[in-house]
Amino acid sequence: MAVLVTGGAGYIGSHMVLNLADAGEDVVVLDNLVTGFDWAIDGRARFEQGDAGDVAFVRGLIEKYGINEIVHFAGSIVVPESVTNPLKYYGNNTATSRNLIEAAVAGGVKHFIFSSTAAVYGMTGLAPVIEETPLNPMSPYGRSKLMTEWMLQDVAAAHPITYGVLRYFNVAGADPGKRSGQSTPLATHLIKVACQTALGQREKMDIFGTDYETPDGTCVRDYIHVTDLIAAHALLLKHLRRGGESTTLNCAYGQGYSVRQVVDTVRQVSGVNFRADEGPRRAGDPASITATGEKVRKLLGWVPEHDDLNEIVQHAYDWERHLMTRNR
Numbered sequence: 001m002a003v004l005v006t007g008g009a010g011y012i013g014s015h016m017v018l019n020l021a022d023a024g025e026d027v028v029v030l031d032n033l034v035t036g037f038d039w040a041i042d043g044r045a046r047f048e049q050g051d052a053g054d055v056a057f058v059r060g061l062i063e064k065y066g067i068n069e070i071v072h073f074a075g076s077i078v079v080p081e082s083v084t085n086p087l088k089y090y091g092n093n094t095a096t097s098r099n100l101i102e103a104a105v106a107g108g109v110k111h112f113i114f115s116s117t118a119a120v121y122g123m124t125g126l127a128p129v130i131e132e133t134p135l136n137p138m139s140p141y142g143r144s145k146l147m148t149e150w151m152l153q154d155v156a157a158a159h160p161i162t163y164g165v166l167r168y169f170n171v172a173g174a175d176p177g178k179r180s181g182q183s184t185p186l187a188t189h190l191i192k193v194a195c196q197t198a199l200g201q202r203e204k205m206d207i208f209g210t211d212y213e214t215p216d217g218t219c220v221r222d223y224i225h226v227t228d229l230i231a232a233h234a235l236l237l238k239h240l241r242r243g244g245e246s247t248t249l250n251c252a253y254g255q256g257y258s259v260r261q262v263v264d265t266v267r268q269v270s271g272v273n274f275r276a277d278e279g280p281r282r283a284g285d286p287a288s289i290t291a292t293g294e295k296v297r298k299l300l301g302w303v304p305e306h307d308d309l310n311e312i313v314q315h316a317y318d319w320e321r322h323l324m325t326r327n328r
């Protein structure tokens with residue numbers, strides 16, 4: 001009996017593998033390494049290189065390893081790219097997930113956990129969202145993920161499988177033990193870009209838009225430490241295993257920070273007053289998106305341990321430094 005982690009060579013999936021392996025679980029990673037790295041997969045997991053949308057291949061894995069649960073991280077994740085290349089997102093997010101779910105149902109998989117996103121909400125105003133807030137994704141990325149949520153609802157109504165959808169807010173930070181982190185060199189995420197700029201890997205960074213209707217004119221996001229996010233996955237897996245119902249949960253702290261606040265925090269943590277130019281808005285960005293995270297706390301008993309922007313940035317910065325020495 002093993003847990004299948006798709007995208008386990010990527011940023012968030014590699015932390016799930018650590019959590020499961022630390023708990024003594026048998027883990028199989030399925031990843032095509034399009035953005036992930038085989039060195040990011042913990043040595044205690046078994047690795048199968050392939051595509052999560054390859055039904056026959058996934059069916060073979062389910063049989064070979066006796067897979068009862070799938071935690072599905074594999075996908076394409078860059079919001080602005082989804083605006084210029086939507087079919088990539090409807091392909092690698094929606095269609096790939098559809099095939100993976102088909103393989104799961106055919107192979108008798110019992111539980112399915114899916115990485116969804118705050119981007120399913122779209123523009124929401126300044127108040128934190130709850131799971132019942134109307135969904136109105138602003139980007140093909142958000143829509144490609146929402147379609148997967150819908151597929152899971154329909155499939156779970158028709159077949160003996162339960163699911164958990166986790167809508168991640170902005171994931172950041174790294175394993176406190178420096179075993180994994182965000183390793184994609186050309187990542188577009190704010191905290192990663194700011195840390196790279198502080199370390200001199202980029203000459204400067206840009207602040208995308210200063211004319212939003214937010215307190216300081218820059219976009220507001222709810223940054224969640226990757227280790228806390230993964231703890232929610234582990235609790236969700238337990239919930240489903242003990243017969244808990246399918247559920248959809250926001251993963252967030254309920255605290256928003258603006259782009260300027262994040263840039264200032266990275267300057268403080270690094271001690272480098274790096275260059276951050278004010279530029280135009282980036283396509284597909286909502287002004288503000290935060291959530292209370294009340295449902296995940298109540299249903300799963302989730303208690304965040306790293307809900308502090310300084311700590312998140314410190315861990316992200318430490319990982320970035322670690323990558324520099326690693327790549328030397």
Ligand SMILES: NC(=O)c1ccc[n+]([C@@H]2O[C@H](COP(=O)([O-])OP(=O)(O)OC[C@H]3O[C@@H](n4cnc5c(N)ncnc54)[C@H](O)[C@@H]3O)[C@@H](O)[C@H]2O)c1
Nearest residue numbers: 007009010011012031032033034035036052074075168171
């Ligand atoms: N990073 C965030 O802030 C964030 C926020 C919300 C949701 N998410 C979701 O979390 C998941 C993981 O994101 P991440 O930040 O770790 O990204 P990532 O790019 O680091 O990881 C994705 C992994 O999936 C693999 N992959 C992609 N397509 C595949 C396919 N068809 N078959 C097999 N493997 C494939 C990649 O090689 C990579 O290892 C994604 O589904 C993403 O949409 C991320």
Ligand SMILES: O=c1ccn([C@@H]2O[C@H](COP(=O)(O)OP(=O)(O)O[C@H]3O[C@H](CO)[C@H](O)[C@H](O)[C@H]3O)[C@@H](O)[C@H]2O)c(=O)[nH]1
Nearest residue numbers: 077079117118119169170188189190193206207208219282
């Ligand atoms: O160099 C940069 C990078 C980002 N930003 C700004 O910082 C904010 C956060 O941007 P990120 O790219 O870090 O994150 P997003 O909010 O765009 O998206 C992230 O979180 C979403 C959920 O909120 C999605 O799930 C998505 O996968 C994930 O990349 C945005 O306002 C963006 O415009 C900058 O100003 N400069």
